[in-house]
Amino acid sequence: VRRGSEMLYAMPTKTNEVLFLEERGSKMQLDAVLTTHQRVIQVSGLSSTFAPILLEIIQSNQPEGVHLLVKETYRYPGSPRTRPSLDLSKTVPSNTC
Numbered sequence: 001v002r003r004g005s006e007m008l009y010a011m012p013t014k015t016n017e018v019l020f021l022e023e024r025g026s027k028m029q030l031d032a033v034l035t036t037h038q039r040v041i042q043v044s045g046l047s048s049t050f051a052p053i054l055l056e057i058i059q060s061n062q063p064e065g066v067h068l069l070v071k072e073t074y075r076y077p078g079s080p081r082t083r084p085s086l087d088l089s090k091t092v093p094s095n096t097c
Contacts, residue, residue, distance in 0.1 A: 011038035042073065 014036040019028040046054070055070065062068055 006044075007040075007042040009040050011040060013037055 016034045016036070017030055018032040018034060020031045021028055059068065
């Protein structure tokens with residue numbers, strides 16, 4: 001979803017099962033299922049004066065158990081990805097006998 005200078009999307013949910021070994025025997029029992037949800041919000045044009053204020057607001061409203069990761073991106077995510085050239089005329093000719 002694109003809103004102005006923001007881009008929002010959800011990553012696939014990851015599921016981890018926590019197993020424990022019974023005291024008597026070698027059978028594993030399911031103890032818990034942990035699901036991890038990741039959301040990505042990309043903001044462009046964020047000024048150096050507003051960035052710390054925005055981060056403080058986000059962190060003060062962040063629920064317990066939620067991990068926040070902030071990274072700077074160097075390539076605008078909306079730009080098209082480039083593929084390597086498949087021009088075979090520039091390949092080195094093989095040795096012929």
